[in-house]
Amino acid sequence: MASDSVTVVGLGLMGSALARAAVAAGLGVTVWNRSASKARAFADGPARVASTIEEAVDASDVVVVCVRDHDATNEALRTSTVEERLAGKVIVQLSTGTPTEAREAATWAASVGAEYLDGSIMGFPQDIGTDGLVILYGGEQASFERCKLVAAAFGGTAMRIGSTPGSAAALDNALLSIYFGFLFGVLSGAAICDAEGIPLDAFKDVGSSMMPIFGGILDRSVDMIVSDAYESEHSTLHTSWGAMSQIAAVVRDAGLDDRFVECMRSYAAEAIDAGHGALGNAVLFKHLRRR
Numbered sequence: 001m002a003s004d005s006v007t008v009v010g011l012g013l014m015g016s017a018l019a020r021a022a023v024a025a026g027l028g029v030t031v032w033n034r035s036a037s038k039a040r041a042f043a044d045g046p047a048r049v050a051s052t053i054e055e056a057v058d059a060s061d062v063v064v065v066c067v068r069d070h071d072a073t074n075e076a077l078r079t080s081t082v083e084e085r086l087a088g089k090v091i092v093q094l095s096t097g098t099p100t101e102a103r104e105a106a107t108w109a110a111s112v113g114a115e116y117l118d119g120s121i122m123g124f125p126q127d128i129g130t131d132g133l134v135i136l137y138g139g140e141q142a143s144f145e146r147c148k149l150v151a152a153a154f155g156g157t158a159m160r161i162g163s164t165p166g167s168a169a170a171l172d173n174a175l176l177s178i179y180f181g182f183l184f185g186v187l188s189g190a191a192i193c194d195a196e197g198i199p200l201d202a203f204k205d206v207g208s209s210m211m212p213i214f215g216g217i218l219d220r221s222v223d224m225i226v227s228d229a230y231e232s233e234h235s236t237l238h239t240s241w242g243a244m245s246q247i248a249a250v251v252r253d254a255g256l257d258d259r260f261v262e263c264m265r266s267y268a269a270e271a272i273d274a275g276h277g278a279l280g281n282a283v284l285f286k287h288l289r290r291r
Contacts, residue, residue: 001146002145002146002147002148002149002150003060003061003062003090003146003147003149003150004027004028004149005027005028005029005030005059005060005061005062006022006027006028006029006030006060006062006063006064006150006153007029007030007031007032007050007056007057007059007060007062007063007064008022008029008030008031008032008064008066009031009032009033009053009056009063009064009065009066009067009076009077010033010065010066010067010072010095011031011032011033011038011039011041011042012038012066012067012068013125014066014094014121014125014128015031015033015066015067016038016041016125017125017126017128017129018064018066018094018128018154019031019042019047020128020129021128021129021153021154021155022047022150022153022154023046023047024129024153025149025152025153027149027150027153028048028060029046029047029048030047030048030049030050030055030056030059030060031047031048031049031050031056032049032050032052032053032055032056034076053076053077053082054081054082054085057077057082057085057086057089058085060089061088061089061090061146062089062090062092062146062147062150063086063089063090063091063092064092064094064150065077065091065092065093065094065095066094066095067095068095068096069095069096069097070093070095070096070097070101070105072095073093073095073105077091078108083112084112086109086112086113086114087112087113087114088113088114089114089115090114090115090116090117090143090146090147091105091109091114091115091116091117092117092119092137092147092150093105093116093117093118093119094119094120094121094135096242096243096246097118097169097246098166098169098173098246098249098250098253099165099166099167099169099170099173099250099253099254100166100249100250100253101166101169102118102138102165102166102168102169103164103165103166105118105165106118106139106165115139115140115142115143115146116139116143116165117137117138117139117143117144117147117165118137118138118139118165118166118168118169119135119136119137119138119168120135120136120168120169120171120172121133121135122134122135122136122172122175123156124234124235127155127156128154128155129153129154129155130155130156131155131156132156133154133155133156133157134156134157134159135151135154135156135157135158135159136159136161136167136168136171136172137151137158137159137160137161137168138160138161138162138163138164138165138166138167138168138169139160139163139165140163141160141163144160169250170250173246173247173250176243176246176247177247177261179217180240180243180244180247180261180264181260181264182214182217183217183221183281184264184267184284186207186214186217186218186221186222187221187282187284187285187288188288189203189207190203190221190222190225190285190288191285191288191289194225194289195289200222200225200226201222201226203222204218204219204222204223220234220280220282221281221282221285222282224280224282224283224285225282225285230276230279230280230282230283231279231280232279232280232281232282234280235280235281236277236278236279236280237268237271237272237276237277237278237279237280237281237283237284238272238277238278240268240281241265241268241269241272241277244261244264244265244268245265247261248261248262248265267284267287267288268284270287271283271284271286271287274287
């Protein structure tokens with residue numbers, strides 16, 4: 001039977017958005033965050049704020065974790081007082097991770113009697129609860145069925161990729177590879193046009209007409225370059241460097257050639273060292289253009 005209650009562990013921007021969406025859908029919601037200050041927004045309800053991680057785990061059969069990464073998840077859940085409470089529950093991991101980490105987490109969950117779903121959120125916090133959101137899940141069908149009301153509350157499309165725990169993380173990183181590959185293609189193309197005196201507006205117009213599915217990335221990047229204003233509400237270079245590092249780990253774990261992603265990662269690291277980490281990805285144009 002699908003659970004009509006959920007515990008959300010982690011109240012950063014994404015975790016808070018998940019908790020609010022679950023409340024809006026009428027589910028019974030319990031929240032917990034290691035830093036109590038982030039839970040203050042829920043202090044007046046209707047979500048219940050747990051004072052300890054043990055209390056939070058006890059509150060629901062579905063425990064959604066949305067923290068920094070798998071290491072942070074392990075710090076929160078892999079203690080004797082939490083592990084003894086997890087039998088029969090479904091742990092839904094929505095933190096950043098790799099297929100290898102997902103498989104290891106599923107093995108651990110089984111060892112304490114819990115079920116495990118590994119998920120990847122294909123969107124930003126503002127997308128949670130909207131029709132445009134897609135969340136990928138990897139894990140057994142029975143576990144997915146138990147979480148259907150929770151997954152539906154998060155909005156958009158809940159897509160189970162397969163029974164292998166790492167399947168969602170693998171597909172997520174594959175799609176991220178497309179994104180970053182296209183992004184670097186846009187910035188390299190912009191650098192070529194700029195060097196040869198071709199107006200970047202022409203580059204944007206022709207490129208968008210030929211590749212409309214990626215038009216948003218191209219338009220946004222060129223607009224930043226033309227205005228020389230690289231602040232972004234979507235993603236910072238710091239965040240993207242972390243994503244590239246994750247792709248690099250996935251590639252290495254799979255025994256693939258990592259030169260492509262390491263090339264992109266080196267540009268991002270150089271820009272961060274130059275003080276551009278808090279800016280949008282299009283700031284990499286400055287480094288491509290300089291060379």
